[in-house]
Amino acid sequence: MLVVIFMAPILQLIFLGYAANMDVNVIHTTIYDQDKTSTSRDFIKRFEQSGYFKLDYYVDNYDEVTDLLNEGKTLVAIIIPKDFEKKIKRRETAPLQTLFEGSDGNKASIALGFIQGITTKFSQGIVAETKDKLGMKISLSGSLVPEVRVWYNPEMKTRNYMVPGILGLILMISTISLMSMAVVREREIGTLEQLIVTPIKNYQLILGKLIPFTLIGFVVLIIVLVIMTQWFGIVVRGNKLFLLFTALLFVLSNLGIGLFISTVSKTQQQAMMASVFAIMMPMIYLSGFAFPIENMPKVVQYITYIIPLKYFIIIIRGIVLKGIGFSSLWLETLILFGMGIALLIFSSLRFSKKIE
Amino acid sequence: MNAIEVNNLTKEFGKFTAVDNVNFNVKQGEIFGFLGANGAGKSTTIRMLIGILEPTSGDALVSGYSIKNQSDLVKKNIGYMSQKFSLYNDLTVVENIRFFAGIYGLDGKKYEERKKWVLKVANLENMENVITSSLPGGIKQRLALGTAVIHEPKIVFLDEPTSGVDPISRRNFWDLINELSDGGTTVLVTTHYLDEAEFCNDIILINAGKLIAQGNSTELKSNYIKNPILEIESDRVVDSLEILEKEKWVGETSIFGNYIHVILNDSTINEQHIYQLLQEKNGIAVKRVEKITPTLEDVFIHLIEKDSKKNVQ
Structure with missing residues (x-):
């Protein structure tokens, strides 16, 4: 208990110190260069040199752009149209298409700012160069105008991005604390011992705990979903059944964690402390709920791999904001499934051993 | 046939031996008292016998089944x-009954019949929809026993069932235990109250994990203390005790309210010696000196002190 009281704040400060980084340092970028001229290559170079853009993908068609945006592998796609160089040479306005994965509105608007900066500078450069060459004043007939389209969250509202995450958070908090408290409570009042003396099997006992809390978890989920859609007006773009299915997997992992806490706690107070300070708070910081995981140091990033909430938040944001489904989210779904089963088996075995 | 046969039962927790090579038998239908101080190993023994704790070595047959591989x-x-009278406090009386009946697979007519019985023994007829937490301790205790035997088991284990209950409730509870025993149920009960031990057909006493005495209460009183015991009533109990303890012929002493019990090492000492010592030599008014048969309390204090001394050596 003392360990939790004193160690938890230290660990939290350390984790939070690393995790609480809202800066946008790296903008994962996809380039679709239809023009393939020296001007377009020069333009692309500006992005590279800025230090913020990481040009991860060079693609040749729109389908790839769409896939990368859907899977969240890229934040922005810059599409340079065919007659880019030609139009600049003719001193016409050259359009440029930029697509944003705008589910995180905050990040998207920061990236947009950078892009506008680079394009403005680039077009000023062209104007200056032309002026020099001709040695005369010219009327500016055209410029470089990025035509911005933000996908998934056109108004770039932070709320649209946060609320689905909060939904995951609430689901986690309610199921973990209910499960851990319920088992420890029965141990405290002695009914657990009474149950063990009956011919009831351990798996029946565990199922008897899991089923009601899974149902409660679902009721909670539905209530918050209704509030999200009706009150906040955030539409679930994807398949609602798939959302419920992944929520079930997520609830199973949480119940596994709750059951585990109940095997290491003697009293309800201990269970509460352990679940809040040792489990839930670090998980929330490191889940990507508030702070982007890619900004965290590598070591901390590895820790986030074992956090079920991280995967559920990716999934729920994907379903709600992007309308994507299993084909894009199969990996997260599979991991969540594996974690749920593993945590439940591990905790059940520990629980069975403990009562013998 | 014995209801319970315990053979060389041992339980070690690391280096600590909680139950050390214990043997005893419990006859069908009897009330069997299991006595010992706190931490003597009573609960550990019971937890092994009910199949929730694996013995380190030895075995026991409970109702003919091995606790090791037929738990x-x-x-x-x-x-x-x-x-703890482990009932669900936030459920009603009848919900508790239904829950435990369900676990033991009682339904239909059988369930109705047993429900009626439990409500009757707990004195809760017409109060089945009361929330359990609002019941007084004595009633709760009877309800707990009722639900614990709802499936009519052949053997029932009661681990300090009367601790923290008022004397009248305790008496009522023992009436219920006697009723179960009359119906053929074997009852194994642990207790701290030696007056309760007098109700038992057979008694065992354990200390530091070892069985140190067994028999019925008459046997215990006559077999374990051979020396005479004097009960002394005087007006200065503590002073009298100090004086007595200095004498060579005094074995053990203990205070029971206004009385002192003295176990004599020398059977030639009689009442006259006491009057002489306390009244004439020390001026303490002695009201009464009487030779008595030992109580169970004398026997247990004697046995536990003897055993503890042996363990120290």
């Missing part, structure tokens, strides 16, 4: 109630 069958044939 499922053991559990079907026993009832268990601990001092």
Whole structure:
């Protein structure tokens, strides 16, 4: 208990110190260069040199752009149209298409700012160069105008991005604390011992705990979903059944964690402390709920791999904001499934051993 | 046939031996008292007998089934109630009954019949929809016992069932235990109250994990203390005790309220010697000196002190 009281704040400060980084340092970028001229290559170079853009993908068609945006592998796609160089040479306005994965509105608007900066500078450069060459004043007939389209969250509202995450958070908090408290409570009042003396099997006992809390978890989920859609007006773009299915997997992992806490706690107070300070708070910081995981140091990033909430938040944001489904989210779904089963088996075995 | 046969039962927790090579038998239908100080190993023994704690070595047959490899069958044939009266406090009386009946697979007519019985013994007829937490301790305790034997087990284990209950409730509870025993149920009960031990057909006493005495209460009183015991009533109990303890012929002493019990090492000492010592030499008014047969309390204090001395050496 003392360990939790004193160690938890230290660990939290350390984790939070690393995790609480809202800066946008790296903008994962996809380039679709239809023009393939020296001007377009020069333009692309500006992005590279800025230090913020990481040009991860060079693609040749729109389908790839769409896939990368859907899977969240890229934040922005810059599409340079065919007659880019030609139009600049003719001193016409050259359009440029930029697509944003705008589910995180905050990040998207920061990236947009950078892009506008680079394009403005680039077009000023062209104007200056032309002026020099001709040695005369010219009327500016055209410029470089990025035509911005933000996908998934056109108004770039932070709320649209946060609320689905909060939904995951609430689901986690309610199921973990209910499960851990319920088992420890029965141990405290002695009914657990009474149950063990009956011919009831351990798996029946565990199922008897899991089923009601899974149902409660679902009721909670539905209530918050209704509030999200009706009150906040955030539409679930994807398949609602798939959302419920992944929520079930997520609830199973949480119940596994709750059951585990109940095997290491003697009293309800201990269970509460352990679940809040040792489990839930670090998980929330490191889940990507508030702070982007890619900004965290590598070591901390590895820790986030074992956090079920991280995967559920990716999934729920994907379903709600992007309308994507299993084909894009199969990996997260599979991991969540594996974690749920593993945590439940591990905790059940520990629980069975403990009562013998 | 014995209801319970315990053979060389041992339980070690690391280096600590909680139960050390214990042997005893419990006859069908009797009330068997299991006595010992706190931490003597009573609860550990019971937890092994009800199949929730694996023995380190030895075995026991409960209702004919081995606790080692037939614990499922053991559990079907026993009832268990601990001092916590483990009921669900936020359920009503009848919900508790239905829940435990459900676990033991009672339904239909059988369930109705047993429900009626439990409500009757707990004195809760017409109060079945009361929330359990609002019941007084004595009633709760009877309800707990009722639900613990709802499946009519052949053997019931009661682990300090009367701790923290008022004397009248305790008496009522023992009436219920006697009723179960009359109906053929074997009852194994642990207790701290030696007056309760007098109700038992057979008694065992354990100390530091070892069985140190067994028999019925008459046997215990006559077999374990051979020396005479004097009961002395004087007006200065503590002073009298100090004076007596200095004498060579005094074995053990203990205070019971206004009385002192003295176990004599020398059977030639009689009442006259006491009057002489206390009244004439020390001026303490002695009201009464009487030779008595030992009480169970004398026997247990004697045995536990003897055993503890032996353990120290």
